[in-house]
Amino acid sequence: MKGEIFLLIGVDALFGFAIGFSSPSVAPLVVALGVSITFVGQAQTIGGLGATVLRLPAGVLMDRVGRKPFILLGGLLTLVGFFSYSFATFWILLGSGIVLVSVDYAVRGMACYASLGDAAKSQRLGRVFSIDLGVTEAAATLAPLLGGYAATALAVPSKLIFSTSASLVAAALIVVLLAYKPEPKQAHVTTTETWRSFLRPDRRILPLLVVVALDAFAWRVSFPFWTLYIFKQMKATQEQLGIALAIAASIPALTGLTLGSKLDKLGRRPFMAASEWCALGAFVPLLIGWRPEFAYISAIFWGLVYSLWMPALNAYIVEHFGSERFGQTAGTLALVSGAASVASPALGGWMWDTISPSAPFILTMVLAVAIGFVIWFRLKEPKEMPPRLAITA
Numbered sequence: 001m002k003g004e005i006f007l008l009i010g011v012d013a014l015f016g017f018a019i020g021f022s023s024p025s026v027a028p029l030v031v032a033l034g035v036s037i038t039f040v041g042q043a044q045t046i047g048g049l050g051a052t053v054l055r056l057p058a059g060v061l062m063d064r065v066g067r068k069p070f071i072l073l074g075g076l077l078t079l080v081g082f083f084s085y086s087f088a089t090f091w092i093l094l095g096s097g098i099v100l101v102s103v104d105y106a107v108r109g110m111a112c113y114a115s116l117g118d119a120a121k122s123q124r125l126g127r128v129f130s131i132d133l134g135v136t137e138a139a140a141t142l143a144p145l146l147g148g149y150a151a152t153a154l155a156v157p158s159k160l161i162f163s164t165s166a167s168l169v170a171a172a173l174i175v176v177l178l179a180y181k182p183e184p185k186q187a188h189v190t191t192t193e194t195w196r197s198f199l200r201p202d203r204r205i206l207p208l209l210v211v212v213a214l215d216a217f218a219w220r221v222s223f224p225f226w227t228l229y230i231f232k233q234m235k236a237t238q239e240q241l242g243i244a245l246a247i248a249a250s251i252p253a254l255t256g257l258t259l260g261s262k263l264d265k266l267g268r269r270p271f272m273a274a275s276e277w278c279a280l281g282a283f284v285p286l287l288i289g290w291r292p293e294f295a296y297i298s299a300i301f302w303g304l305v306y307s308l309w310m311p312a313l314n315a316y317i318v319e320h321f322g323s324e325r326f327g328q329t330a331g332t333l334a335l336v337s338g339a340a341s342v343a344s345p346a347l348g349g350w351m352w353d354t355i356s357p358s359a360p361f362i363l364t365m366v367l368a369v370a371i372g373f374v375i376w377f378r379l380k381e382p383k384e385m386p387p388r389l390a391i392t393a
Contacts, residue, residue: 004180008119009116009132012132013135017142017143018168018172020141020144021144021165022082022085024151024241031232033089033091036353037225038352039349040225040345042095043095046099047099055107058070058111059326059334062111062114067111067114071112076173077107077108078100078108079166082162082163085158086163087159115182117318118326125314126264129311130311133256134252136256138250140249141247142246143249148242148245151239152239212333214371215276216337216338216340217337217340218363221347222363224348225357225361230286236292244295247299248302248303268313269381272316273373273375274372275306276305276368278304317330
């Protein structure tokens with residue numbers, strides 16, 4: 001099992017590096033093509049809708065047939081997305097890249113987390129998920145620095161940068177195809193049981209459904225526009241944007257490698273609530289700052305938002321509902337949160353264009369602080385690990 005965990009973490013790190021390397025070049029591509037911020041929000045909305053539609057059926061299927069096919073499928077979407085960026089000379093290819101990379105995370109990311117949940121021991125869930133995040137973000141810390149430096153100081157064309165990321169994704173897919181050999185599924189939950197449990201969900205999941213729906217709506221209002229705000233409103237260079245992205249990635253790298261044991265000891269709720277309250281540090285520097293360096297402070301808290309949330313949420317799912325139904329449970333959460341937030345990027349783009357570029361960030365900040373209190377007072381830590389689910393061959 002240890003070898004399987006190390007391989008999955010390595011694959012996640014390759015994807016993290018690939019995405020981080022090209023991320024400083026996406027905002028300049030948007031500006032160079034002259035598309036509106038509303039268009040970017042609409043593309044993010046379409047990507048979010050695709051992810052929402054796919055995650056539940058993909059989650060149900062991966063619980064029944066295994067995780068590997070979905071890691072490969074999601075990775076292929078990212079590969080095609082980077083090729084779309086590489087050849088983007090007009091808005092259709094740019095939008096295709098945004099959509100495909102967004103959908104990939106919904107499929108591949110969920111499959112990788114489910115695989116780690118299968119391989120990890122229950123008492124080390126927080127540590128395994130945190131280390132995965134830490135290693136992945138450590139790779140993503142270096143990647144935008146190199147990508148921003150290559151684009152700014154070395155004047156490397158964006159087409160070559162996106163092609164390099166595509167090559168790294170292809171390498172990760174080859175590793176999964178040839179080296180990842182999970183144990184075959186011996187049994188699965190029946191289709192009737194699956195859909196009955198979805199239509200009449202366990203009451204324990206209802207508070208979590210409310211939380212993830214509110215969280216997704218709030219953060220997707222502003223998340224697609226953070227790099228654009230730094231680049232366009234704060235007049236950052238691509239190199240400075242790469243530094244901000246590297247800082248944001250370095251925080252999950254540090255916390256992932258150091259806080260995993262604390263997550264297992266303290267529980268999931270404090271980490272999830274603190275993630276929401278980090279919105280204050282993520283947005284206040286942008287709202288009061290006038291130089292790109294203020295974005296570096298914001299980046300620290302953006303990193304904390306992600307690094308405190310993801311391992312805690314994944315461990316919470318496994319603890320409450322069992323690894324056998326990780327895909328179904330994560331898919332159900334994604335369906336609800338995606339439906340709640342499907343219009344959020346479009347709303348954020350409209351607020352940017354018609355009210356103020358800072359308006360989406362103010363809205364997210366206010367909502368996130370309130371959501372933190374909802375988590376603190378409404379989510380329950382498990383009294384004991386759930387029993388193994390009854391399954392039918």
